[in-house]
Amino acid sequence: MLDTIAFDADDTLWHTETLYRRVERRLTEILASYGVAAGETLEVLHRIEVDNLAYFGYGIRGFLLSMIETATRVTGGAVRGADVQAIVDMGREMTGHPVALLEGVEETLAGLDGRRLMIITKGDVLDQESKIRRSGLAHFFPLVEILIDKTPAAYADLFARHAIDPGRFLMVGNSLRSDIVPILALGGYAVHVPYPDSWAHESEAELPEDRAHFFEIGSLRELAGVLEKIEATGRPA
Amino acid sequence: MLDTIAFDADDTLWHTETLYRRVERRLTEILASYGVAAGETLEVLHRIEVDNLAYFGYGIRGFLLSMIETATRVTGGAVRGADVQAIVDMGREMTGHPVALLEGVEETLAGLDGRRLMIITKGDVLDQESKIRRSGLAHFFPLVEILIDKTPAAYADLFARHAIDPGRFLMVGNSLRSDIVPILALGGYAVHVPYPDSWAHESEAELPEDRAHFFEIGSLRELAGVLEKIEATGRPA
Numbered sequence: 001m002l003d004t005i006a007f008d009a010d011d012t013l014w015h016t017e018t019l020y021r022r023v024e025r026r027l028t029e030i031l032a033s034y035g036v037a038a039g040e041t042l043e044v045l046h047r048i049e050v051d052n053l054a055y056f057g058y059g060i061r062g063f064l065l066s067m068i069e070t071a072t073r074v075t076g077g078a079v080r081g082a083d084v085q086a087i088v089d090m091g092r093e094m095t096g097h098p099v100a101l102l103e104g105v106e107e108t109l110a111g112l113d114g115r116r117l118m119i120i121t122k123g124d125v126l127d128q129e130s131k132i133r134r135s136g137l138a139h140f141f142p143l144v145e146i147l148i149d150k151t152p153a154a155y156a157d158l159f160a161r162h163a164i165d166p167g168r169f170l171m172v173g174n175s176l177r178s179d180i181v182p183i184l185a186l187g188g189y190a191v192h193v194p195y196p197d198s199w200a201h202e203s204e205a206e207l208p209e210d211r212a213h214f215f216e217i218g219s220l221r222e223l224a225g226v227l228e229k230i231e232a233t234g235r236p237a
Numbered sequence: 238m239l240d241t242i243a244f245d246a247d248d249t250l251w252h253t254e255t256l257y258r259r260v261e262r263r264l265t266e267i268l269a270s271y272g273v274a275a276g277e278t279l280e281v282l283h284r285i286e287v288d289n290l291a292y293f294g295y296g297i298r299g300f301l302l303s304m305i306e307t308a309t310r311v312t313g314g315a316v317r318g319a320d321v322q323a324i325v326d327m328g329r330e331m332t333g334h335p336v337a338l339l340e341g342v343e344e345t346l347a348g349l350d351g352r353r354l355m356i357i358t359k360g361d362v363l364d365q366e367s368k369i370r371r372s373g374l375a376h377f378f379p380l381v382e383i384l385i386d387k388t389p390a391a392y393a394d395l396f397a398r399h400a401i402d403p404g405r406f407l408m409v410g411n412s413l414r415s416d417i418v419p420i421l422a423l424g425g426y427a428v429h430v431p432y433p434d435s436w437a438h439e440s441e442a443e444l445p446e447d448r449a450h451f452f453e454i455g456s457l458r459e460l461a462g463v464l465e466k467i468e469a470t471g472r473p474a
Contacts, residue, residue: 055333056329061299064302069325077319079321081308081314082314084308085309088302092289096292124362126385
């Protein structure tokens with residue numbers, strides 16, 4: 001009954017936030033040497049990141065530019081060139097950082113053999129293509145879509161391009177706002193796998209009243225059970 | 238006979254290099270206040286840009302990070318935070334800078350009515366989608382492909398996805414290396430429209446000995462004449 005199963009990538013298939021959080025921590029350490037409290041650095045950084053989305057988009061490069069702006073801002077321009085360079089170097093390291101898969105990912109994907117699997121991710125194409133390549137998971141996914149943003153319109157366009165019937169489509173992801181709510185709005189099935197460390201910006205979303213197509217699991221290992229449940233219900237009595 | 242006409246975008250449909258050159262000039266002015274000669278700034282910048290391609294890719298964000306690295310490098314770390322911030326601000330301005338079309342572009346595209354037109358561009362998806370939108374040319378192009386790099390393999394893959402017969406395909410662009418040589422290698426037609434200010438990295442390419450499918454024009458206004466010539470030759474006597 002479900003013929004396409006799509007997965008978000010960052011923090012659904014592999015860890016991303018933990019890497020960003022680690023680099024942020026290093027930024028707070030650098031700026032602590034100017035007498036700036038970690039809390040202030042993070043608050044300014046997160047504000048600048050949101051402001052910069054419209055200019056620099058998602059991904060490592062935008063994050064890096066936001067970190068640099070944070071450094072000039074919270075030090076009142078006193079940041080030293082060597083520290084600016086250290087921030088750029090952290091970003092360069094991030095681009096090649098090993099991709100750490102979430103627990104159960106490979107077995108789960110292998111168990112879905114025979115279905116059409118898809119990655120639908122968001123953000124920076126350079127980062128995403130690099131991570132898909134480095135993850136070792138590319139062979140599971142004949143279709144990869146990297147969207148600028150995961151809006152209902154972007155999903156509707158994607159469904160049209162691939163002749164996807166939303167009633168036979170299931171999306172798995174960690175973000176209610178990006179992976180779940182738009183899919184439910186289009187009549188698809190959606191499975192939420194919360195990631196403990198998600199960026200606050202991503203959690204701001206309200207589920208619809210009708211949650212017949214909505215499921216929540218603690219780990220990808222539980223996905224097979226959800227599919228069974230959906231397909232048992234969908235089958236004529 | 239030719240059923241798909243594809244155009245490179247940057248410096249083929251609209252000016253890009255001039256904007257980059259202008260921003261580079263402002264960088265040299267900022268760094269001149271530290272006693273660094275413009276020539277040194279540009280030399281270091283261009284070296285860092287090439288080194289950073291593998292990490293930060295093409296586009297404004299990578300350029301911006303390379304400018305920041307140049308500033309820390311040529312000042313020996315003495316660059317002030319306010320100047321780092323000025324560089325970031327220049328980059329933010331670039332993301333919304335008005336898109337200036339090259340001479341004759343709109344008339345040429347309007348005159349190709351009835352053919353399948355395509356943009357095949359390279360580099361940063363965020364920058365490219367933004368420029369296509371801001372150019373006012375989007376309605377001419379039912380197909381837009383933004384490649385990470387314009388290699389023969391990337392073009393071959395694109396031809397397969399769109400069921401394009403290279404012998405009926407013509408590509409128009411300003412870069413021998415990216416737009417012309419790979420297309421000729423695949424058996425397509427290619428029209429070179431040199432841009433006066435092209436980045437040296439882009440010009441390093443050798444044309445094949447057999448140039449039957451190669452044309453060079455001074456302005457897009459001459460494209461119609463080239464099409465006529467190709468189709469007259471292709472027609473059975």
